[in-house]
Amino acid sequence: MNAAALPPPAPTSVRREASPSRSAANPSETEAQLLAEVVELIGGDLAACERIYADELASAHPAVRDVRDHVARYRGKRLRPILTLLAGAACGEVNDKHRTLAAVVEMVHAATLVHDDVLDGADVRRHVATVHSRWNPRTAVLFGDFLFTHAFHLAATVDAAACRAIGAATNAVCEGELTQIHERGNADLTEAEYFAIVGGKTAALTAVSAELGAVHAGADEATVEALRSYGEDLGVAFQIADDLLDLVGEEGCVGKSLGSDLSEKKLTLPLIRLRDRLPEGESQQLKTLLADPPADARERLLPLLQRTGALESAVATARERAAAAVARLDELPDSDAKRLLVRLARFSVRRTF
Template structure:
């Protein structure tokens, strides 16, 4: 079994809270490895390929933190967190096939390590494993898992297609982000509240915080792909541009009516495959007001997430959730 990923930096968390989070994540990690094992050694290896490649375990940590607002972490909270993380991991197998990716978390992607068919089937298997875990939590959890899966897949489908005629491309993209990323992060938070004995009001509050945090997380990814330098994040800058994805900074630049943006808009409107043209597009985007506007929208979404927590009394867990938001919107990788 791989080592438990370190808890994300939460400077507002007390030593006791950090210790409980670490213990909870270790339990989640053990469950992921136990439930991903199969009698066939190849299937076990493929199931665990991305889990062992690392990752922040952002979603299960959110489940643990939200549980701290209630009665704390228990077996049901751990199971819910493991189910959410396996759902996330499963989606990465499918993402890498769609994106024709070669690397994931610094390791060969599943489709590169094996092949597309295997990667798709392993993703399906992990979705099944996640659902099997969630089913033990009862009918409500199963319903939420199904609804989340519908939104996640709908978001991915729409992300892979152009904005329909007559719709605002930026509004369309915000809806894509809410479904493809916000939905699962919202469910991670919702489960943390549900299975720690929280009130219906707290469950609703936690879900709203999670959805907004998930959108902010994906918006930050948009920024990182443009503003990071090679080697800074382990990712190649401009990956979204190469794949033809129109993220928020790109959409902002395309919406400009300033004649000075003609060169950038020509680059963004073409298939960017030539490294020199990609580098030029990145240079122009980094200096464009559309990037600053996207950054401000990311920060505003983070503030909206924290606003959802306003009715809660002060606590170590609340401060840690605020710190988590700050880490999400200001991260560089």
């Protein structure tokens, strides 16, 4: 099984009145099609976010500009700024605060990517060299810091509450990463401990991205909490899908170094499920393999993951969290922005990139 074989979610009857052919959950929908519709709705706001991002990171130093321009090549699909802008549109109207905060959450995310690549020893991200492999770890660490400091500098232009919310999320990201480092090599990691790590290192930033969109559109407390919970559930689903890609994805398609979880001795959900489904003797053999993973560990684990159903079990959990994210949106009135939030959640668990 590879990532492309992840079963698509069941279709829904929600449609745009203006375009009946656009299903809210099209099983054959591609990433490009979904992003095209996002751009159609909030493209001007995304462009403004990009300008704010570029202006904030302007530098007179060529060495800094070099790294900045390189990192721009693997910043990804801008999920977090898209969440801020779509949440704002779903709760009211997008304004300048949304555009600025969308740039802020993207800077924080970019900083975590640069630092993560150092921690994981990854050489490739989105088909280009990582900062530490092209330059050196010192450059990567300092440039990640540069992104963090600029993010908070920019957030301060909005209001103190936004700074506190982003600060709390960034604290959770760092705590999640620190905990994950501490638990490396722990073959007895529990599911509860795994989800606590994921809730910090990934879901905290997607949660605050959606929350900020609601807050700065003037949404009531219940709606703000619904959007925050939507972002949290989406972030967990997204991370489980990422863990699956690390085990069964194809590097040429995914565009980043794979197998890093194994090499770094991180126990992810599919491996936890595998461990708990194996008989005692085989479970102990698995722990021995994970303690010192050989070069062909991915290939050796795949038949076990398939035979025990651990792979499909993890896929099912990712889909459940995506469905939970969609259910959070019941708080919102129907709109194009809401429909796109629904589709983003569902698409997050059938990525092939």
